[in-house]
Amino acid sequence: MASQKTVLLIMGSTRAGRICPRIAQWVAQIGRAQTGHAFEIVDLADWPLPMDDEPGIPAMGNYVQPHTQAWSAKIRSADAVIFVTPQYNWGYPAVLKNAVDHLYHEWRDKPAMILSYGGHGGGKCADQFRQVAGAVHMKLVPTSPGITLPEGVIRQGAPFDPASDFQQSLPSIRAALGELAAQINPVSAS
Numbered sequence: 001m002a003s004q005k006t007v008l009l010i011m012g013s014t015r016a017g018r019i020c021p022r023i024a025q026w027v028a029q030i031g032r033a034q035t036g037h038a039f040e041i042v043d044l045a046d047w048p049l050p051m052d053d054e055p056g057i058p059a060m061g062n063y064v065q066p067h068t069q070a071w072s073a074k075i076r077s078a079d080a081v082i083f084v085t086p087q088y089n090w091g092y093p094a095v096l097k098n099a100v101d102h103l104y105h106e107w108r109d110k111p112a113m114i115l116s117y118g119g120h121g122g123g124k125c126a127d128q129f130r131q132v133a134g135a136v137h138m139k140l141v142p143t144s145p146g147i148t149l150p151e152g153v154i155r156q157g158a159p160f161d162p163a164s165d166f167q168q169s170l171p172s173i174r175a176a177l178g179e180l181a182a183q184i185n186p187v188s189a190s
């Protein structure tokens with residue numbers, strides 16, 4: 001059995017009333033059971049990264065702010081990352097772009113997966129994020145699951161149960177997690 005690796009689930013939403021944590025927890029649970037790796041949820045609300053306090057460009061890596069240094073260490077320590085992100089106005093949330101843009105080399109060759117959600121699965125947001133992931137040379141897995149939210153969840157904040165309401169997305173989530181595990185551990189994965 002291969003050694004246990006650390007997979008970070010980075011949540012793209014920090015807004016009040018968000019549903020992102022419920023989705024991230026559900027995916028983490030599936031991932032743990034499927035791969036045996038450690039899945040840790042990262043809430044960007046706990047990582048305030050001001051947009052204007054680093055004098056250098058991230059590609060130079062000479063961070064002066066302790067929060068940027070800490071964020072750099074956090075991403076460096078991960079064996080893989082999963083971006084769990086809602087679609088906002090056909091794109092992905094600004095807080096997620098800011099978190100990516102704070103770093104550069106840390107993302108290179110990092111096995112990564114995008115899981116989007118929205119009224120139609122958030123595919124437009126995944127497409128945009130894929131471009132950015134390419135710019136920083138992440139090792140994105142080919143499958144990007146997209147969870148379609150019921151209208152009542154979006155409009156009225158209706159209660160939902162991921163296990164039953166999102167079961168249609170389960171095969172693609174499992175496929176993407178399998179691809180991610182293979183990227184982390186190419187020798188032992190089959």
Ligand SMILES: Cc1cc2nc3c(=O)[nH]c(=O)nc-3n(C[C@H](O)[C@H](O)[C@H](O)COP(=O)(O)O)c2cc1C
Nearest residue numbers: 013017018019020086087088089090118119120154
């Ligand atoms: C600013 C904003 C923009 C949105 N734009 C879209 C959109 O383009 N497509 C879509 O399907 N849903 C859109 N929605 C609805 C979200 O899919 C829904 O509110 C979802 O719960 C957001 O995730 P969160 O609760 O984790 O923040 C938008 C919601 C917000 C707050």
